[in-house]
Amino acid sequence: METLARKLKASDVGIVKQHEPLANHTTMKIGGPAELFVEPKDIEAVKRMMEIVKETGVPWRVIGRGSNLLVKDKGVKGIVIKLEKGTDHLEVDGETVRVGGGYSLIKLVTLLSRQGLSGLEFAGGIPGSVGGAVYMNAGAHGSDMSKILKRAHILFHNGEMKWLTNEEMQFSYRTSILQNEQAVVLEAEIELKKGDRDTIVAEMQKNKDYRRETQPWNYPCCGSVFRNPLPNHAGALIEKAGLKGHQIGGAQISEMHANFIVNTGNATAKNVLDLIAFIKSTIVKKYNVELKTEVEIIGE
Structure with missing residues (x-):
């Protein structure tokens, strides 16, 4: 090395x-x-x-x-x-936006809303990068990246670089073809619509405020831990099972939103993984619903 x-x-x-x-x-x-x-x-x-x-x-x-x-x-x-600094370029050409994979999603939503461009309001307050949002097909409030992405510039494991169309990305709920490929989202091209600036900003801000009021970002956390097992919602099932506040080591099921695990100060990854396993087994026993993680787990 x-x-x-x-x-x-x-x-x-x-x-x-x-x-x-x-x-x-x-x-x-x-x-x-x-x-x-x-x-x-x-x-x-x-x-x-x-x-x-x-x-x-x-x-x-x-x-x-x-x-x-x-x-x-x-x-x-x-x-x-x-991918962060260095891959955070941005070009706006009318209703078409070309943006680097390392660009902050929160920053992008705020900037484009203020320019009167509509389509990204759903992402108000979603942390992370544009590349990560495309990779995971990030979404909220009934919309997601698949609704606005025109194409994505991908670097594949074999060194090939290629633009994939929306269709070629094979988007579905919180997934894309990239879960099956070792690849990097270098850039995204998204298609928005011009609209009334004040209305767009108000919608974006409402989504951002909702996130702030209902999610525990005052503690270190990784966002939603589980995918929603539709028509159920993971947070609602975990709360109904009485698990809010349950803690293993420094990892705790948030008192604010049950689909969040927070680091209360000294949590290890093992604490979090043990808590995830405990939640999954409890929900299967109580409701016969198998929860799948939305958070990506890497390492050894």
């Missing part, structure tokens, strides 16, 4: 660190170290880096702003690539 780190530094790809604690890069503030951590300085640097990585055969994975992520306590072997 030393040799690879030296090669990457020599090719000027951006920030390169060994044994970087991933707790510093997730909203849950939990996670062991990345064997090698790279934050590319731009899309060209991503390409250069992938050419070098491909030759070595070292495993790699990508994170965005770490808002939908739980990293295990022993960390991640291989390379963790963080």
Whole structure:
């Protein structure tokens, strides 16, 4: 890994660190170290880096702003690539928006709403990056990324770079084709509609306020832990089972929203995983409903 780190530094790809604690890069503030951590300085640097990585055969994975992520306590072997600064460019051309995968979703929603562009109001207050939102088909309030994405610029594991259309992304509830591919969302092109600025901003703000009032972002957390087993809602089932406030170590089922697990200060990934397992077994026993995690779990 030393040799690879030296090669990457020599090719000027951006920030390169060994044994970087991933707790510093997730909203849950939990996670062991990345064997090698790279934050590319731009899309060209991503390409250069992938050419070098491909030759070595070292495993790699990508994170965005770490808002939908739980990293295990022993960390991640291989390379963790963080797309943030350097891949956060933005171009607005009428109703078409081209945006880098590392761009903050909250920032994008706020900016475009103020420009009188409608279609992203549902994402008011959703943390994380544009790339992560496309990858997971993030959504709320009856809409999601699949409704506005025109195409996505993807870097595949074999080094191929390709624009995938909305149809080729194979979107469904909180998923896309990228769950089955090792790939990076470099950019997204979205199609919005011009509308009344004040109405759009008010809708975006309402969604943002709702999130703030109903979700416990005053504690480190990773957002919704479970997918909704429609027509049921995960939070409602967990609350009905009387699990709100249940705690294992430093990990607690939020008193505010039962589909959130919060880090009360010293939680380990093991605490969170044990709590997830406890919730799942309780809900199966009580309601014969199997909950599936929405949060992505990585590492060892």
